[in-house]
Amino acid sequence: MDDKTMQAIMGLIMYGGDAKSNAVEAIQAAKASDFSMADEKLEAAKESLVKAHQSQTEMLTKEAQGESTEITLLTVHSQDHLMTGIAFTDLAKEIVDLYKVIDKK
Template sequence: MNEEHMEVVMGLIMHGGNAKGYAYQAIQDAKAGNFDEADKKIELANQELKAAHDTQTGMLTQEAQGNHVEVDLYMVHGQDHLMNAITFKDLAIEIIELLRRLDEK
């Protein structure tokens, strides 16, 4: 495995993990009634997901150009982190919206 491959994998894991962490913090902020902070954390999660998505798009572009991207357990693990982060962020948005509605009543 070459260094470039590991950088891609670690980028997916790092940005995915950061995004999930921000989404978790956003839920905690919303539970405390700090909805402005929760919204800021969701935006930070979105920025992290964009960075991971840009990495993923680069891999897809390489593959489309005929430069095979190595798929190994590390890559699967990185993709798993990214997909879980996306799902977690989407659910966090729904939870925050429910908490916002409850707070308004």
């Protein structure tokens, strides 16, 4: 596996994990009625996902150009981090919105 591919894989792991962490922190902030912090954490999660997608796009571009990436446990693990980050961020947005509704009542 070449260095560029390894960097892309590590980008998926790192930024996907950051997105998940920020999403969880957004929920915790909303639970404490700190909605400005919750919104900041959701934005940080979104930014991390953009960076993760950039890493994934590098890998997809190589594949489209005929340079297949070796599928290893590390490759699968990186995709898992990205998908978990996406799922947590999507759910965190909904949970933060629910806390906002509850706080208004």
